[in-house]
Amino acid sequence: MAHPHVEPPEEKEPLGFLFWICVGWIGLNLVGAIFANVLPLQNPLYQNYTSINVGPSLHHLLGTDDIGRDIFSRVVYGSRISITAGIGAMIIGFGVGAPLGMLTAYRRGRFDTMVTTVMYALLAFPGIVATIAVLSFWVPRDLFKIIVVIGVASIPIIYRIIRAATLSVASRDFVVAAKVQGASDRRILFKELLPNVAPILISFLLIGVATVVTIEGALAFLGLSVNPPTPSWGNMINEARTVMAQNPWLVIFPSVALCLFLLSLNYIGDRLRTHFDVAEVKL
C-alpha cells in the first residue's frame, strides 16, 4: 500500500531575537499606559517650582520640565493618549473597513461596485486635510473626537487594502474548490478567506497603529490634539520647542519614547509579514 506523499511543512523564517525584544517593549508601554494610575509615579500635573529644568536624577528619573513637572511620569501618562488613539482609531477603521472589504471582494457584483466607487471618491479627499478641517471646527476637543475622526478617515484606505488582499485570496484554487463542494458563503468567509487574509490584516493593523500615533503627534503640533495640561507625546514635544535651548531633555525624552514605540511597532509588523511570507500587497 503506497503511503500518501506528505510534504514537509514549509520552513517559515524565524521571528528572531529582536522581534521579541520589540514585543517586550510594546508590552512595557502597554503596561505603563494601562496601569499608570497604580504605578509609583510622580503626579504628572504637579508643578514643583523649586525644581525647574532639573536634569535626570534619582528623584526625577528623566528630570523636570520648565514648570517643574516630572518628565518621566508625563511620558508614561502621555503614552496613554497616543496608544489609546492608535488602538481606538484602528478598531473603528478595521471594524468597518475590513468586513466591508472582505464582503465586497467576495461577493462582487453591484454592491461591490457601489461601495468601491464611494470609497474611492472618499479617498480623493486628502485624509489629513479632512481630519484637520473637521477637528478644528468640532470643539470642544477631546480624545474621543480625535479617535473618531482619525478612525473614520482611515476607513477608505483600510477598505481598499483588505479588499485587494481578499481579491487575491478569493481567486485561489482552494476557494473555488470549497464553493464547488457546496460550502456556504459564511463558511468560506470564515474558514477559507479569513485565515489567509489575517496575516496581512494584522501586519497592516500594527502599521496603522504606528501611523495613527504619528498623526496624533502631528495634530498636537498644530494644536489640534488633547488640550494641555494633559500630557501626550505630541504636545510634550510641541511645548518643548520654545524652551529647546534651555532644556533639551524636554524634547529628547518624549521624542525617544515616541520613536522607540514606532520603531518597535513597525519592526513587529514587518517581521510578521516576512514570517508569513506575504508579498507587499499591491494597492
Next chain:
Amino acid sequence: MLRYVSRRLIQLLGIVFVISVGSFYLIHLLPGNPAAVILGNAYNATTKAALYKQLGLNRPVIEQYFIWMGHVLHGNLGTSFISRVSVVSTIRAALPIDVELIILSQTLALLMAIPLAMVSARKPDGPVDRLLSAGSFTLLSVPPFIVIVLLVLLVSIKFGLANTGPSAYVPLATNWLANLESLSLAAITIAISSFTLYFRVLRSDLIATMQEEFITMARSKGLSRRRIMWRHAFRPSSVTLLGSASVNIGGLLAALFVVQYLLAVPGLGYELIAAINTSDYLLVQGIVFVVSVAVVIINFIFDFIINIVDPRISRE
C-alpha cells in the same frame, strides 16, 4: 493609449465633481456647530442666518451648488471674512512655495534613493544592503515633526547657520541663495520621509526584476552589471516607484503642513493652519478644494507618465 487617457480623464472629472460637492457642502459636513465657531461671540440666530446667506446656503441646495460652481469656474472663491483678502489671491501667493518645496524635496529624495537602491539590489542581503535597509527602516520610524525639531535644534541653534531657523523664509525673487537656505531644513525633512519609501519600493522592485529572464539574457550577452541596471532593469522597476511617488506626493501634504507651520514658511499648509486657527471658513474651504483637485490632477499626470514608461498597463 488615447482610449486609456480619455477614460482616465472622465474619471478625473467625476472625482473633481465629487470633491467640489464635498468642499461646497463642507460646513454641513462638519460635525458640531461650525457656525458658532466661525462667528465666535457674535453667534446668535440672526447672525447665523446672515452667515448662511452670505455663503449662499439659504437657497435650495442644487441652486446653491451651481451658483458656487459658477463662481469657482470664474476664479472666485470668495473673500475671506477675516482678512478681507480674496481667497484666490492668498492661494495664488502661497502655492508656488509648496511647489518649490515639493520639487526640492522630491529631487533630493530621488537623487539619493535611486543610486542607493541600485547598490542594494546588486547584492540583496549583502552587508551594504543590510546597512541601508536598517538605516532606512529606522528613519521611517522618526516622524517628520521630530526630524524638523531636531534639525532646528542642531542647525539653527547649535551651529547657528544663517537663514535656516523659523520665520527665516526669503522669497525666491528676492535672493535665490537665501531662499534655498531658508527652505533647506524643510526640504531635507520631507526628503527623508520620501526617501525611505522610494528606497524600499525601488529596491524590492529591482530585486524582483533582476531575477527575470531578460536580465540573464543581457548578462549572457556580456553586458556589464551597471549597464544592465541602468538601461534594462530600471525602466520596468520604476513603475512602482512612480506609483508610490504619486501616492506619496498626495500624502506629502500632511508633512508639508507641519513643516511649514513649524518653520513659518508661508505656503498653503501654513495658510490652512492659520485659517483654521482664525476660523476663517472661506479660506479653509478654498484651500481644501484646491488641494484636493491638485492631488487628483497630480495622480492623473503620474498615471500618464507611468503609462509612457510601461505601456503594458494601458493594454490591460
